[in-house]
Amino acid sequence: MKISEIAELINGEILTGNAENGHLTKAFSSDLMSDVLTLETENTILITGLANLQAIRTAEMSDIDCIIFARNKKVMEDMVNLAKENNMVIIRTPCSVFKTSGKLYNAGIEPIF
Amino acid sequence: MMEYEYNITGGDFSKAGFASSNLKKALKQLNIPSKLIKRIVIALYEAEMNIVAHAYEGVIKVEITPEKIYINVKDKGPGIEDIQQAMEDGYSTASEEVREMGFGAGMGLSNIKNNADDFEIVSTVNEGTELKIVTKIS
Numbered sequence: 001m002k003i004s005e006i007a008e009l010i011n012g013e014i015l016t017g018n019a020e021n022g023h024l025t026k027a028f029s030s031d032l033m034s035d036v037l038t039l040e041t042e043n044t045i046l047i048t049g050l051a052n053l054q055a056i057r058t059a060e061m062s063d064i065d066c067i068i069f070a071r072n073k074k075v076m077e078d079m080v081n082l083a084k085e086n087n088m089v090i091i092r093t094p095c096s097v098f099k100t101s102g103k104l105y106n107a108g109i110e111p112i113f
Numbered sequence: 114m115m116e117y118e119y120n121i122t123g124g125d126f127s128k129a130g131f132a133s134s135n136l137k138k139a140l141k142q143l144n145i146p147s148k149l150i151k152r153i154v155i156a157l158y159e160a161e162m163n164i165v166a167h168a169y170e171g172v173i174k175v176e177i178t179p180e181k182i183y184i185n186v187k188d189k190g191p192g193i194e195d196i197q198q199a200m201e202d203g204y205s206t207a208s209e210e211v212r213e214m215g216f217g218a219g220m221g222l223s224n225i226k227n228n229a230d231d232f233e234i235v236s237t238v239n240e241g242t243e244l245k246i247v248t249k250i251s
Binding site for chain 1: 126127129130133134137147151154155158159162214215216217218220221224227
């Protein structure tokens with residue numbers, strides 16, 4: 001699924017990254033970065049309500065190139081800059097983590113487990 | 114052989130991950146397979162977060178040879194009283210601040226071990242902790 005399609009599904013705003021990019025097939029929802037760091041998958045979307053620099057760092061180390069910040073969390077400039085530096089996509093949505101996950105699941109995005 | 118060295122300051126969360134990020138870029142330039150890079154930098158990132166979260170300061174030394182990558186992480190800090198307990202999933206002494214940041218779930222050390230081919234940990238209470246993380250390249 002393309003970034004633009006994902007953003008549209010959840011009324012999301014793309015804060016950085018190319019909207020036409022992406023062959024994203026799986027997603028993982030977590031506010032615990034320690035859990036994200038145990039994943040072994042690729043082409044994964046991270047859905048989280050934890051908006052800080054370490055969420056971006058965690059995605060960088062985990063080869064995750066799309067993060068969705070749920071619950072309209074404030075995304076700071078240093079987070080956007082770090083994401084940009086790593087060619088990542090950031091989407092912010094007013095939806096909750098649950099609603100975001102549900103919408104993406106219905107659209108065919110698969111869980112990791 | 115290539116060598117890298119990073120000084121880490123305890124408590125400085127704004128820079129946490131800088132060393133791991135820098136090493137990741139270096140490994141990419143060496144054309145090491147991305148799955149292998151991920152294992153190496155995840156282990157290093159966990160170790161780097163541990164210094165920031167628990168120690169006063171630390172030094173990360175990385176040696177890259179054609180066969181293996183050696184990472185040595187040495188900190189000055191409170192040390193670990195019971196390493197076996199610290200290696201268990203779910204055991205953590207992390208502060209509320211660290212937990213709010215999405216860490217401190219007591220999973221770091223075992224995740225380092227899972228991502229390493231060789232892992233050693235030595236710790237002295239009130240002095241510090243030293244980790245050796247070895248990854249085979251081939």
